Amino acid sequence: MASVGFDSDVTWSYLETTDYVWIAILLAVTVGPFIAAARNETSIALAMVLSLLLVMFVQFALSTFDSELFGFEPIHLFSVIPVIFTDSSTAGDPSQFHRIFTAAWLHADWIHVLGNVLVIALAGVPLEQRLGARRWLAVYALGFIGGNLAWIASHPDSGVPAIGASGAAFGILGAYMACWPEDKIEFPLVFLIRAWPVWLIAFVRLGLEVFQMYSVQSGTAGETNIAHMAHVGGFFLAYALARPIARGAPSPLDESGQPATGASRAEAVRSQATARMGGLKNDPWTGAGKPLQGQAARILTRLREEGDELETRRAWLEELAEHTICPVCEGEVLPIMDRGVCELRCGISVRHMRWP
Structure with a gap:
């Protein structure tokens, strides 16, 4: 998750007709991949990757073309702005609750979104094979909700918008760590892309976040626009609730080895489908x-x-x-x-x- 610049307090009452058109486009590219995945029975994790990238394409178009038609700025309306949730004049306003969810689809730039979809693809796909699609969506949501709530709690007076799926990405790592820490997945770590155990990936990534938070707070590092607290919040909320969610999943909890992507996974899926006939x-x-x-x-x-x-x-x-x-x-x-x-x-x- 990243914090970005903010120019004005834009609410629904400020919107014009063209803004609603762009909102409809954003909604279509957000939801479309999931509809296709449900119809074709393909990976929800990969649908999430496509959804995030398509939203970024729309953001890129809006920021690239300089005309009144492209004047809508989704960050103003859909980002998490902590002060909106803590100020007495706006706290509890139901017209602002959507920000907790919509902020997870917006990103500051291509580097930001690519860093998140890398984690979602590499760790999210094998986790989905363990959990199943619906449970995977649940822990993904826990990640970005936990990240946004942690950011609001730690920066209650901030008027700077925070956006990104980083909390969700860390939530995937937290859920995987809680349920199948011994799984090995291909992941870039210490400049090497190879199969690492999930517990090591989670330990290194979370450790770096804690170190960077300490560096900023102690003054040994400069100011940053990275919302490290959101990453930590997403990780721990998903970690805390993943095991109850995973009960009844296709893979038993703490099953050692690789996620069942080969014959054993196919046999399990086939057996479940046959039982539903x-x-x-x-x-x-x-x-x-x-x-x-x-x-x-x-x-x-x-x-x-x-x-x-x-x-x-x-x-x-x-x-x-x-x-x-x-x-x-x-x-x-x-x-x-x-x-x-x-x-x-x-x-x-x-x-x-x-x-x-």
Whole structure:
């Protein structure tokens, strides 16, 4: 997280039409990667990396072009400004609470964002494989929330905006340290990129933060725009709460060795997906008094005979979707992948049909 210059106290009442357009663009590039990841069942950690980079591209465009159309400055509206949360005239104002979250998507420059996405990619992806996507998002959020709260608590009178995903990046390290400290991940440390144990990476990175904080406070180092306290706050809040969150995750706590990225991980994911497959005995068409006929009925029979494996079930469900309609509204039936399991849903409303 970094602290940056600030020119004016911009609130929602200052916004113009073009500002709302830019806010919509920022929202789209922020959320878009996560929607794509959910649909394609790809890594949420990598979606976060893409989200942060896309937001930085928008920031770069806004700061590069000198015209009224590009006059919106997101840092004024979306950064964490401690005095806003501590001053009696603004403390508790719900219109400012969004800053705790939005500040984690803004960065001061490309070096700032690249440093954070490096940690999120290298440590975040293997941690996601251990935790699962939803739990990973929870500890990521703990990181940036802990970082922002620590910065506000340690600089209550500051009017300087603080931005960045550094608290979240340190939160990833804190959560990994709490749950699987013996894992080895590829990481740049001591000028070498190699597989280091998580506990060593966390020890070195956190130790450097504490040393830099001490240097600034003791006067042996000059002023800095790096919010070291936010890094420490993100690390320790995620560290403190990661183990309760990790209960029930794909990987058991304190499991030694590498995150299960190979055959063991694939087998675990497959086993979980297979356990979620619904039964095929009862179908929605018969239940609605409209039993399937002809080719659709033959496909349904083959599905029941061969649909005990994930791949064959998906193949027959996709075939069935092409030969039938929703028994409720007669709309299109779509094959949808949900956490590794294929199912048929009504294209108009999932309430009409979701089977098996």
